[in-house]
Amino acid sequence: MKKLKTLTISLLALTALVGCGGGEEVSVDYQAVVDKAIDNRAIITYNNNPLIVSDDESTELSGERDEFVVIATSIRVDGVDVGLYWTPNMMNAFTFLDSGDIHKEAHPNYPDFGEPDRRVSLTVTARVGEYESASRTYMFDITAPTTVRNYVSLPEAHNIPTGEAIIIEGQVTRILTDYNAAYIQDANGVGFSLYRLDTIGDGGDLTLKDGSRRKLQVGDYIEATGEKGAYNGLQQLSFITIFTEKDKPEGFPAQLTPHVLDETFFKTIDPDTQLPVLPGFEESKYSGQGSLVKVDGLTFVEFRNVDNQVLNDAQVDAAVASSAHIMIKTMLNETPVDVYLNYHMGKELQGQFVEFIRSLGAGEKFGFEGVMGIYTTLQLLPMAAGDLYK
Amino acid sequence: MRKKLSLFTTMTAASVLLLSGCGAKKPQIYFWTGFGTSITDSLTRLISQYQQDNDEYEIVLETDGGGYDSLQRKIGLSVTSETYPHLAVGYPDHMAGYIGFNILQPLDEFIEAEGPAFIEDFHQDYLVENQSLETDREGNQLTWGLPFNKSTEVMVANKTFLDYVQTFDASIVTPETWEEAEVVGEKILKVMKDNDLYGKEVNHGDKILNLNFKEEEFRPFSWDSTANMFITIVREWGGTYTKADSWQRGTYQFDSAETREALTFFKGLADAKIMGVPQNWGESSYSSIPFNANKTVFTISSSAGVKYNVPKLLDEKYNFEITINPIPYHEGATPMVISQGTNLLMFKKGDEAEQAFVWDFIKYLTTEVNDVFGLENAYYPVTKSMLNSQTYVDFLSNVEGKPADERAVVDAARVNAEVYDAPGSEWRKFVDPGFVRSNVIREHVGNIIPAIFVNNSSVEAALKTATDILAEFAPK
Numbered sequence: 092m093k094k095l096k097t098l099t100i101s102l103l104a105l106t107a108l109v110g111c112g113g114g115e116e117v118s119v120d121y122q123a124v125v126d127k128a129i130d131n132r133a134i135i136t137y138n139n140n141p142l143i144v145s146d147d148e149s150t151e152l153s154g155e156r157d158e159f160v161v162i163a164t165s166i167r168v169d170g171v172d173v174g175l176y177w178t179p180n181m182m183n184a185f186t187f188l189d190s191g192d193i194h195k196e197a198h199p200n201y202p203d204f205g206e207p208d209r210r211v212s213l214t215v216t217a218r219v220g221e222y223e224s225a226s227r228t229y230m231f232d233i234t235a236p237t238t239v240r241n242y243v244s245l246p247e248a249h250n251i252p253t254g255e256a257i258i259i260e261g262q263v264t265r266i267l268t269d270y271n272a273a274y275i276q277d278a279n280g281v282g283f284s285l286y287r288l289d290t291i292g293d294g295g296d297l298t299l300k301d302g303s304r305r306k307l308q309v310g311d312y313i314e315a316t317g318e319k320g321a322y323n324g325l326q327q328l329s330f331i332t333i334f335t336e337k338d339k340p341e342g343f344p345a346q347l348t349p350h351v352l353d354e355t356f357f358k359t360i361d362p363d364t365q366l367p368v369l370p371g372f373e374e375s376k377y378s379g380q381g382s383l384v385k386v387d388g389l390t391f392v393e394f395r396n397v398d399n400q401v402l403n404d405a406q407v408d409a410a411v412a413s414s415a416h417i418m419i420k421t422m423l424n425e426t427p428v429d430v431y432l433n434y435h436m437g438k439e440l441q442g443q444f445v446e447f448i449r450s451l452g453a454g455e456k457f458g459f460e461g462v463m464g465i466y467t468t469l470q471l472l473p474m475a476a477g478d479l480y481k
Numbered sequence: 482m483r484k485k486l487s488l489f490t491t492m493t494a495a496s497v498l499l500l501s502g503c504g505a506k507k508p509q510i511y512f513w514t515g516f517g518t519s520i521t522d523s524l525t526r527l528i529s530q531y532q533q534d535n536d537e538y539e540i541v542l543e544t545d546g547g548g549y550d551s552l553q554r555k556i557g558l559s560v561t562s563e564t565y566p567h568l569a570v571g572y573p574d575h576m577a578g579y580i581g582f583n584i585l586q587p588l589d590e591f592i593e594a595e596g597p598a599f600i601e602d603f604h605q606d607y608l609v610e611n612q613s614l615e616t617d618r619e620g621n622q623l624t625w626g627l628p629f630n631k632s633t634e635v636m637v638a639n640k641t642f643l644d645y646v647q648t649f650d651a652s653i654v655t656p657e658t659w660e661e662a663e664v665v666g667e668k669i670l671k672v673m674k675d676n677d678l679y680g681k682e683v684n685h686g687d688k689i690l691n692l693n694f695k696e697e698e699f700r701p702f703s704w705d706s707t708a709n710m711f712i713t714i715v716r717e718w719g720g721t722y723t724k725a726d727s728w729q730r731g732t733y734q735f736d737s738a739e740t741r742e743a744l745t746f747f748k749g750l751a752d753a754k755i756m757g758v759p760q761n762w763g764e765s766s767y768s769s770i771p772f773n774a775n776k777t778v779f780t781i782s783s784s785a786g787v788k789y790n791v792p793k794l795l796d797e798k799y800n801f802e803i804t805i806n807p808i809p810y811h812e813g814a815t816p817m818v819i820s821q822g823t824n825l826l827m828f829k830k831g832d833e834a835e836q837a838f839v840w841d842f843i844k845y846l847t848t849e850v851n852d853v854f855g856l857e858n859a860y861y862p863v864t865k866s867m868l869n870s871q872t873y874v875d876f877l878s879n880v881e882g883k884p885a886d887e888r889a890v891v892d893a894a895r896v897n898a899e900v901y902d903a904p905g906s907e908w909r910k911f912v913d914p915g916f917v918r919s920n921v922i923r924e925h926v927g928n929i930i931p932a933i934f935v936n937n938s939s940v941e942a943a944l945k946t947a948t949d950i951l952a953e954f955a956p957k
Binding site for chain 2: 131132133134136137138139140141143151161163165166167190191193194252253254287320321322323324329362365398399400413414415427434467
């Protein structure tokens with residue numbers, strides 16, 4: 092039998108807290124609260140769903156798909172915050188990563204390719220003060236990957252079929268402000284798009300070497316695991332499950348230098364790819380999409396929306412205010428070049444780029460240094476302050 | 482024997498009192514979606530209009546623009562802190578999860594109070610997914626949501642290309658069935674080859690058709706969503722895709738003779754280079770780029786995304802005309818097309834007055850302004866009244882002077898209203914039964930068609946790969 096304890100809170104203090112009207116005395120059965128907490132299906136989720144298993148069933152977590160479960164460390168029941176205490180059945184069964192204030196991602200430490208599968212478990216109890224629920228155990232069959240992990244270089248990643256699971260690495264060159272997308276580049280100047288970043292979890296995208304997490308930053312050298320995708324010509328890593336901090340390879344340049352592009356580049360279209368070819372990449376016919384480039388001598392022509400309609404000043408302001416993409420049509424001597432202001436950069440930065448263009452005198456030339464993307468045709472993608480300059 | 486503790490309300494409850502009891506701030510109703518900017522703007526306008534006459538609560542619309550999966554994750558994580566919203570949008574498999582979390586509110590009592598005409602006005606095909614998740618104790622199906630933003634699939638055709646090839650073979654027309662599509666495809670390939678059209682630009686009227694590509698890049702037909710394609714053809718050929726035993730568990734049913742027959746037919750189209758999917762052109766999800774480049778002539782696309790198939794080159798001469806058509810069906814079978822889009826869900830949150838307010842707001846969005854919401858966002862009205870409203874009828878009949886992409890949206894809406902949803906129509910809109918993690922099955926069957934079309938897998942090998950990986954969903 093548990094000892095009765097009465098918690099008293101000063102009536103005066105609570106009245107002050109609630110401000111108007113007095114506090115109401117509430118009777119709480121703490122044992123019932125912890126019992127209810129342990130029965131709540133939200134304490135552990137798998138693929139955003141409750142983990143529906145009977146006591147003798149286990150759940151498969153596939154090393155092929157890097158699956159994990161999300162556990163809660165507390166839960167509110169009838170207005171009471173209940174602590175949830177988890178114990179893996181062996182020390183090295185899981186790696187726990189923060190996922191918001193009261194959740195953790197429990198990533199199984201998967202056997203390597205060829206090693207036997209193993210069964211592990213997570214046991215949880217709910218506690219408030221000295222009141223504790225019966226424990227509940229969730230069993231998992233942790234399966235080894237069925238294929239060797241598919242590390243590919245960025246040039247290979249550009250040509251690999253969509254849908255293949257791949258692991259790539261590079262230095263982060265640009266990130267859209269709302270973490271919708273980012274770009275990485277290798278030592279040879281080949282870039283690649285990462286989309287989307289916010290699929291990992293609320294605790295941050297990048298797992299650092301010490302196991303902690305934070306948001307990705309420009310300059311990070313990372314390894315990313317996901318599925319090769321393509322969107323309107325843009326080769327990208329999609330369905331990203333892991334970003335890990337990594338040491339730069341030996342000889343990696345201290346500073347990545349952009350490819351300097353001139354009019355000849357933009358107006359020479361390869362008949363096979365229907366795209367320009369980056370100088371030095373004639374064999375692979377790499378267009379430079381995803382890489383850092385520098386283009387000088389651009390002149391502004393007009394603003395357009397994504398439906399290719401010309402926008403007047405008021406419409407441009409409205410587009411910024413309503414978070415719409417804006418296309419800047421420019422000319423590089425006689426050749427048209429598109430500059431694309433993706434609204435995911437945020438209204439403030441998008442507005443700054445618009446004001447930059449408006450500050451140009453008639454016919455005044457400007458430059459771009461940043462990532463080149465593609466949406467059917469190549470586009471310059473300002474994403475950081477200073478990407479457009481006079 | 483359990484003993485009880487006595488204490489005053491917690492900080493959280495006190496905070497709620499502070500907010501709601503002192504008149505400092507209007508109580509708030511939280512509405513979560515995963516919509517992007519354009520739909521959110523439209524919804525914001527409608528909410529503001531609603532709040533002009535209904536201002537006892539403030540409706541707080543929240544979205545991170547991250548889509549439906551992100552929304553599902555956020556709601557799942559909010560359960561432990563009881564911070565989930567009053568209402569949200571969701572798919573059937575999301576609804577199954579929310580039932581599992583015990584946070585989803587059945588709507589039957591609200592619906593019954595409105596009288597039978599209320600629910601009868603809804604498109605009955607759209608109600609199925611809301612009424613096949615969980616029953617009451619007597620075994621009656623409960624209603625867990627109401628349809629909100631619904632779209633479907635249509636076939637976009639390159640009219641300029643068709644007009645041109647008809648000058649060689651007048652029998653090349655837009656097919657109604659897959660069997661006709663096979664014949665049309667063969668004829669198009671023949672015209673292209675016999676007249677040496679690959680790698681050329683050809684003039685047709687005031688348009689130029691840019692056929693400057695290689696023969697191996699050309700496929701007369703394509704289908705954007707390989708998951709939708711698989712699910713639709715399984716049904717068309719008489720098979721069953723999945724079966725829900727309850728909201729907790731379901732099984733795949735597609736490992737069948739009907740599925741093999743359907744896949745064998747389409748493998749024939751793939752092998753004959755009559756049909757492709759985005760992966761044939763190096764794309765993950767859409768065929769709009771090859772369609773705009775004339776590398777495919779008929780493309781099956783979401784009705785909500787038809788405008789992406791409208792060419793927008795600066796040189797107007799290259800911008801071919803399009804038509805919007807029903808998707809082909811299997812000869813002799815009931816024509817079927819998938820229904821997509823989410824439902825409005827009410828959560829077990831708030832007191833009776835708040836829930837009554839939320840219900841009234843759900844009614845407003847589904848039965849009073851669903852026509853406006855639909856026409857602004859390329860979705861289809863979910864009730865007969867909204868489909869026949871003057872506003873919507875005007876929208877369907879008024880295309881004069883509209884740019885090509887807006888005309889495409891209207892034309893797709895007309896296919897929906899005048900073919901799929903027409904009174905007496907044979908067409909059936911279907912949705913798959915939802916259960917916890919049914920999305921995993923959908924995700925993996927989406928790989929079956931690319932395996933056959935791109936990787937040249939046999940039908941058996943592609944099916945085995947899928948059923949192996951989906952072993953946990955195997956029929957018992």
